[in-house]
Amino acid sequence: MSVATNRQNRFDRRLWRKFWAIAKPYWFSERKWKARGLLLLLLLLSFAVNAINVSISFIFRNIDTSLARFPQTKDASTFWQFIFIYIGLLAIGTPIVVMFAYLRDKLGLAWREWLTNRFLNKYMQNRAYYQLNFNGNIDNPDQRIAEDVRAFTRTSLTFLLLILTSVITLISFTAVLLSISVSLSISLLIYAILGTIITAWIGQRLISINFDQLKKEADFRYGLIHVRDNAESIAFYQGEAEESIGLRQRFLAAIRNFDLLISWQRNLGFFTTSYNYFVYALPYLVVAPIYFAGNTEFGTFAQAAIAFRQIFNALSIVVDQFENLTAFAAGVERLSSLTNALENPSQVQPGSTTIDVTEAAKLAMQRVTLLTPNHQRTLVEDLSLSLEPGEGLVLVGNSGSGKSSILRAIAGLWNAGTGHLTRPQLQEMLFLPQRPYMVLGSLRSQLLYPHTDRQIDEEQLRQILAQVNLTDLPERVGGFDAQLDWANVLSLGEQQRLAFARLLLTQPAYAILDEATSALDLANEKRLYQQLKAMETTTISVGHRASLLQYHKYVLNLAEDTRWQLMLAEEYQQTQQI
Numbered sequence: 001m002s003v004a005t006n007r008q009n010r011f012d013r014r015l016w017r018k019f020w021a022i023a024k025p026y027w028f029s030e031r032k033w034k035a036r037g038l039l040l041l042l043l044l045l046s047f048a049v050n051a052i053n054v055s056i057s058f059i060f061r062n063i064d065t066s067l068a069r070f071p072q073t074k075d076a077s078t079f080w081q082f083i084f085i086y087i088g089l090l091a092i093g094t095p096i097v098v099m100f101a102y103l104r105d106k107l108g109l110a111w112r113e114w115l116t117n118r119f120l121n122k123y124m125q126n127r128a129y130y131q132l133n134f135n136g137n138i139d140n141p142d143q144r145i146a147e148d149v150r151a152f153t154r155t156s157l158t159f160l161l162l163i164l165t166s167v168i169t170l171i172s173f174t175a176v177l178l179s180i181s182v183s184l185s186i187s188l189l190i191y192a193i194l195g196t197i198i199t200a201w202i203g204q205r206l207i208s209i210n211f212d213q214l215k216k217e218a219d220f221r222y223g224l225i226h227v228r229d230n231a232e233s234i235a236f237y238q239g240e241a242e243e244s245i246g247l248r249q250r251f252l253a254a255i256r257n258f259d260l261l262i263s264w265q266r267n268l269g270f271f272t273t274s275y276n277y278f279v280y281a282l283p284y285l286v287v288a289p290i291y292f293a294g295n296t297e298f299g300t301f302a303q304a305a306i307a308f309r310q311i312f313n314a315l316s317i318v319v320d321q322f323e324n325l326t327a328f329a330a331g332v333e334r335l336s337s338l339t340n341a342l343e344n345p346s347q348v349q350p351g352s353t354t355i356d357v358t359e360a361a362k363l364a365m366q367r368v369t370l371l372t373p374n375h376q377r378t379l380v381e382d383l384s385l386s387l388e389p390g391e392g393l394v395l396v397g398n399s400g401s402g403k404s405s406i407l408r409a410i411a412g413l414w415n416a417g418t419g420h421l422t423r424p425q426l427q428e429m430l431f432l433p434q435r436p437y438m439v440l441g442s443l444r445s446q447l448l449y450p451h452t453d454r455q456i457d458e459e460q461l462r463q464i465l466a467q468v469n470l471t472d473l474p475e476r477v478g479g480f481d482a483q484l485d486w487a488n489v490l491s492l493g494e495q496q497r498l499a500f501a502r503l504l505l506t507q508p509a510y511a512i513l514d515e516a517t518s519a520l521d522l523a524n525e526k527r528l529y530q531q532l533k534a535m536e537t538t539t540i541s542v543g544h545r546a547s548l549l550q551y552h553k554y555v556l557n558l559a560e561d562t563r564w565q566l567m568l569a570e571e572y573q574q575t576q577q578i
C-alpha cells in the first residue's frame, strides 16, 4: 500500500472516530428512547417504501408485456388491471414517502436542539467563551455552534438513512435482477464499484476546499458584524474606505475559494454526469441479447431498467453524495476541534505553572508572578500584598503595565504564573470592566444583570437610578421594559453610571472597578464612591485620576519592567505633589 493511501486510511479512520465522538452522546442521552424509537420507525417506513418500489417494477413489467402481446392476443384487460393496481399503490405509497421525509427532519431537529444545547452549555461553562479567544486554532465558534451543528445533525441522518435504505434496496432488487440475468447483475456491480473508486480519487481535494470555504464565509460574516458593532467609531474616523477594503478582502477570499470549489466540482461533474447517463443504456445492452435469443419477454426491459436504476442508485451513494460528504467531513473536523477546545478551554500547556488560588474573607497575594496567557510576557514579579475588608486599593501605572491583568488574575480569568492568591468567593465580588458592558435586553435586565431573575420593584429601581443621576432614563427610553441597542444609544458616561447602578443593586462585598468612572465628571465620581463606602463595599480600582486616591487606603504602583511598589494612598499623593 502506498504512503498516500495509508495516510488517507488513517485520515478516514480518524474522521470516523471524530464523527462518532460528536454523534454518540445523543443516542445514549436521556432522550435516547425517543430518538431510537423514531429511527426504528423510519427504518420500518423505508422497508415499506422499498416494498412499494419492488411492486412497481413488477407492475410495469406486466404493463409492458401486455402492450407487447396486444397485436396477437387483443386483450386490454390485463393492461387496465395493472394500471388500477398502480393507482392503488400510489394512494398507499404517497403518505408513506411523505411521512418518511417528515419524520427524518423531525428527528434531525430534535437532535440539533439537544446537541446545540450541549455545545452552548460547554461554551458558557468555565468561561470557555472567553478562553477560546486566545486559541488561535478555533476560528468563529459562533458559526460552529449555529451552522455546523445544524448541518451535522441533518446530514448525518440523511446519510444514515440513505445508507440503510440503499442496503435494503440493494438486497431486494438484486434478487429481482438475478432472476432476470446473472451477467446483468455482475456488470452493474463492476460498473458501480469502479465509479465509486474514481469519484473518491478525483474528489479528495474537495474536502480541504470545503473546510476552507466554511472558515472564509464565517470570516466575511464576522467582518460585517464588526462594522455594525463599531459603526459610530468608523463613521467618526471616516474609515469607510479602509473598512471596505478589509471587507472586500474577506469576501474575495471566500469567492476565490468558492471558485476553486466549483472548478473541482466541474472536474468531478465531467465524470459523474457521463457515468450517470451511460447507466441508462447498460440494462438494454445486457438484456437485448437474451431477448433476441427469445429467452425472455418484452416487459423484462422495463423491469430491468427499474431494478437496474434502483441498484445503481444504491451502489452510487458515494458518487452522488461525494460533494455533500466532503462538506460534511469539513463540518465534522470543525465540530471536533471545537469539542476538544471546550474540554480544555484554558489550554494549560504541559509543564507551565499556574497561580494557586484559595478562597477566604480577605484579598491577599504571596509572591505572585503574573504572565500573559501565552506565557510570553511577565507583567509583574513577586507581588505580595494583603487587604483587610474595608481597605481600598487603587492600581496605578503606565498604560500596558498590567493593571487590568491583575484584576483578571483576581477574577480567575488569567492564571499563568506562580505564587499564591487568596480572594473572597467570586459571588461576593462584582467586576466593572473598562468598557461598560451593555446586555442585549430591556432596561430592567440591564440593571439586574447578571442576576436578572431577582424580583425588584420599579420603585426601588428608580431609587437606584436616582443615586447614579439617571432619574429620567426610564421615561426617556420608554420604560423599564424598553429594549434598545444600549451600547449605541447611551453615552459612555451614562453606560458607566448604569453599570454602577448594577453595582448598587447587587451590593457586593468587593467591587473591582477597572477605570469604571473614567468618563464621569468628578462630582458624579465622588457621589458614586461615597455610595459604595456607605454600603461598606471594599473597592479595588484602576484609574489614572488623582481624585480616586482619596477613596482607597493603599496604592499599588506598577512599573513597566515588572517591578511594583505598595504604599499608603496619602504617602503616594505626597510623592506626586513633590
Ligand SMILES: Nc1ncnc2c1ncn2[C@@H]1O[C@H](COP(=O)(O)OP(=O)(O)OP(=O)(O)O)[C@@H](O)[C@H]1O
Pocket (backbone or CB within 6 Å): 134, 372, 373, 374, 379, 397, 398, 399, 400, 401, 402, 403, 404, 405, 406
Ligand atoms: N490576551 C492577551 N494575550 C497577550 N498579551 C495580552 C493580552 N491582553 C493584554 N495583553 C498585554 O498585557 C499587557 C498588560 O495589559 P493590561 O490590560 O493589564 O494593561 P493596563 O495596565 O491595564 O493598561 P491600560 O492602562 O492601557 O488599560 C499589555 O502589554 C497588553 O498588550
